[in-house]
Amino acid sequence: DGGITQSPKYLFRKEGQNVTLSCEQNLNHDAMYWYRQDPGQGLRLIYYSQIVNDFQKGDIAEGYSVSREKKESFPLTVTSAQKNPTAFYLCASSVRGQPQHFGDGTRLSIL
Amino acid sequence: GQQLNQSPQSMFIQEGEDVSMNCTSSSIFNTWLWYKQDPGEGPVLLIALYKAGELTSNGRLTAQFGITRKDSFLNISASIPSDVGIYFCAGLANSGGSNYKLTFGKGTLLTVNP
Numbered sequence: 255d256g257g258i259t260q261s262p263k264y265l266f267r268k269e270g271q272n273v274t275l276s277c278e279q280n281l282n283h284d285a286m287y288w289y290r291q292d293p294g295q296g297l298r299l300i301y302y303s304q305i306v307n308d309f310q311k312g313d314i315a316e317g318y319s320v321s322r323e324k325k326e327s328f329p330l331t332v333t334s335a336q337k338n339p340t341a342f343y344l345c346a347s348s349v350r351g352q353p354q355h356f357g358d359g360t361r362l363s364i365l
Numbered sequence: 366g367q368q369l370n371q372s373p374q375s376m377f378i379q380e381g382e383d384v385s386m387n388c389t390s391s392s393i394f395n396t397w398l399w400y401k402q403d404p405g406e407g408p409v410l411l412i413a414l415y416k417a418g419e420l421t422s423n424g425r426l427t428a429q430f431g432i433t434r435k436d437s438f439l440n441i442s443a444s445i446p447s448d449v450g451i452y453f454c455a456g457l458a459n460s461g462g463s464n465y466k467l468t469f470g471k472g473t474l475l476t477v478n479p
Contacts, residue, residue: 258407260407294471295471296369296371296453296469296470296471296472297408297453297467297469299466299467302466312466344407344408346407351457353396353398353410353413353457354410354467355410356400356407356408356409357407358405358406358407359405359406359407361405
């Protein structure tokens with residue numbers, strides 16, 4: 255089946271630790287996105303990539319990093335610089351200019 | 366930046382009732398989207414609207430792209446318990462090379478009482 259796979263479903267981070275969230279898609283979409291969702295808030299854009307080896311900061315990029323070495327993969331690293339990382343993280347992909355389709359999310363918590 | 370005002374924030378209705386929610390913006394969008402999110406899962410696209418004035422249905426769901434391109438509404442008819450979830454509107458605006466960025470409303474939490 256075609257779709258977007260995020261892993262793990264749940265992730266725990268210790269103080270001072272970097273963690274990486276995986277996002278893989280087999281939809282052959284050019285564009286991929288990372289969002290953060292907090293309770294009662296809408297989705298806020300962290301980073302997005304329109305093409306392989308290129309990505310741009312979204313509205314809340316501080317404390318996060320990404321890479322886009324392959325079309326199907328867009329991993330997100332939550333660094334120790336992100337002081338409030340507890341949230342639900344959503345990855346999405348799309349054909350350029352078309353609606354985005356989402357994975358099932360990763361819930362990140364602090365130990 | 367662009368902002369979407371989505372209302373109401375929450376709704377508590379009886380099964381069988383109709384539901385209406387809307388989004389307004391101070392900016393023009395070229396595409397309006399409506400998503401539904403179940404607890405612990407990612408949003409799922411319900412309806413996409415591409416043209417001002419467009420009225421589109423998907424089963425019991427009907428959505429319209431406002432004629433001013435600054436608003437959209439979603440109606441759900443004859444609600445059922447599985448309609449429970451958070452509904453998000455989202456707008457897509459052409460802005461040079463950044464025309465892939467969606468702006469999301471904060472969501473409408475729908476609860477349906479059987």
